[in-house]
Amino acid sequence: MRSPSAKRWKALTARAPAIVLGPMAGWDMRFFDNAGFEPVASESDAWNRGKYIVDGGGHCAACHSPRNALGAEVASAYLQGGNISDWYAPDLTPNPHVGLGGSSAQDIATYLKTGTDGVAVAAGPMAEAVEHSLQYLTDEDALAVGTYLTALSASDTPAPKAASLAETDMARLADVYEVNCSACHGLDGEGIEDMVPAFSANHGLLGDPTNMIHAMLKGTRAPHTHAAQTAAGMPSFAWKMDDTQVAEILTYVRKSFGNGAEAVSPEAVGEMRDALDAR
Ligand code: HEC
Ligand code: HEC
Incomplete structure (x- = not known):
């Protein structure tokens, strides 16, 4: 059940993508400080653009990577899920059990721009990130993030042990x-x-x-x-x-x-x- 307003908005944006303007409309490549970003020549433009957004202005790892006792991000568990006080930012690798295993690059792009991919709905700090900034990503940039995330190697977190209930x-x-x-x-x-x-x-x-x-x-x-x-x-x-x-x-x-x-x-x-x- 898609809300009528979502349908109307989709129809609008399909005709005129440039209509997506808001206070943070500049949430695209132009405004990131790209000092120090070294594109990987063997990867696609979309992948590089995605990595640049995720590691740069998107600050995704600030929440989605675990931290060690000193508060530093654990590089070996990059984007594999992090506790942020009373919320948890889930594993963003294609892990089939707890991560984004079933999600396509487009699913992820849709989630970032609308707060939902039709299955999950963003809550807490992620809802704020979507509402205040990620919804203003251009379609191309959102898809680039999806392209980059779906290309990560899956974390090795095993399938959870199912609870037993009588x-x-x-x-x-x-x-x-x-x-x-x-x-x-x-x-x-x-x-x-x-x-x-x-x-x-x-x-x-x-x-x-x-x-x-x-x-x-x-x-x-x-x-x-x-x-x-x-x-x-x-x-x-x-x-x-x-x-x-x-x-x-x-x-x-x-x-x-x-x-x-x-x-x-x-x-x-x-x-x-x-x-x-x-x-
Ligand atoms: C301020 C902390 C924070 C930041 C920054 C943040 N996230 Fe999140 N993210 C979360 C939390 C918390 C959730 C869980 C939301 C929920 O339970 O509904 C989440 C959920 C998600 C999900 C859904 C995961 C799933 O399995 O359903 C995706 C995809 C995602 N984030 C991608 C990103 C990307 C990409 C970025 C950077 C552009 C980012 N997030 C930045 C905190 C954050
Ligand atoms: C009035 C409608 C309504 C009822 C009743 C309701 N929920 Fe929800 N629930 C929602 C909505 C809407 C969201 C998404 C909120 C968001 O994204 O911040 C949600 C989100 C959740 C989440 C996910 C939070 C996350 O991290 O994304 C859980 C878990 C949940 N509900 C459990 C329950 C359980 C269990 C019950 C019954 C005891 C229940 N809900 C009853 C509307 C409802």
């Missing part, structure tokens, strides 16, 4: 899901295209559970962009569910809809609840 718990949690989540996320975890993230085949949610817990305890809001004008919201469940209930429903989601990810512990929810003061 059948009776699964049946009970299916009811909890239907009552509390299905109106937006869909009975089959299909989400609402471009507005509410799907739970099936949404790999960004299957690794570190930080963002899932954060969304449950504080709610979040999707980015407001020219392409997606209805910034849909995720309500907080902090007042309604205790730590065990939040952990259980997230574990259910991570084990259903074709997913097989690790369980979320009530302790992890409790720590986040304290950190966010979410009561």
Whole structure:
């Protein structure tokens, strides 16, 4: 279900790409400081342009690379996922389990410009990055970023170990899901295209559970962009569910809809609840 405004915007931009102007319209190559960038001659122009944006003005690694104890980015795990206080910036390599394995360069470009690729919807700091700057990338630059990211070698993070839940718990949690989540996320975890993230085949949610817990305890809001004008919201469940209930429903989601990810512990929810003061 694509929102009518998104459709209208697509029709507009198809006819007149130059219409995409905003306060940060200069978010293209001209404004990056290109001192020190050495193009790799054996790679395509798009790849070089993508690398230049990712490593330069895009600051992607600032969030998406892990840091060592001294706060420096770990070069050997470049773009393989980083903790940024109470959010987690997922693995951007083509890892088939937790990264962008199933995504094409165009999927990534669409996500950067609209905040969604039809499966995931950007939340938290990524929603801000999209809303305030990435939506103003030119189509060509956004696609160049996708070209560069899809050409990275996949991280070797293994497939997660699926949580084990008794059948009776699964049946009970299916009811909890239907009552509390299905109106937006869909009975089959299909989400609402471009507005509410799907739970099936949404790999960004299957690794570190930080963002899932954060969304449950504080709610979040999707980015407001020219392409997606209805910034849909995720309500907080902090007042309604205790730590065990939040952990259980997230574990259910991570084990259903074709997913097989690790369980979320009530302790992890409790720590986040304290950190966010979410009561
Ligand atoms: C009123 C609609 C609505 C309901 C009800 C709802 N959600 Fe959401 N949810 C959303 C929207 C919209 C987003 C995307 C928000 C964003 O991108 O910031 C979202 C995002 C999420 C995310 C992903 C956050 C991320 O990192 O991208 C998780 C996990 C989640 N919801 C879990 C649940 C669970 C579990 C339930 C039921 C207990 C639930 N939601 C109920 C609308 C809803
Ligand atoms: C301020 C921190 C921050 C910056 C800077 C940032 N990201 Fe993100 N990114 C995140 C977070 C947090 C998420 C998870 C969003 C969610 O859960 O909905 C994310 C999600 C993503 C996703 C979706 C991953 C998935 O598996 O669904 C892509 C693609 C992405 N970022 C690409 C980029 C690129 C490319 C750049 C640089 C141009 C960038 N990000 C810059 C924090 C950041």
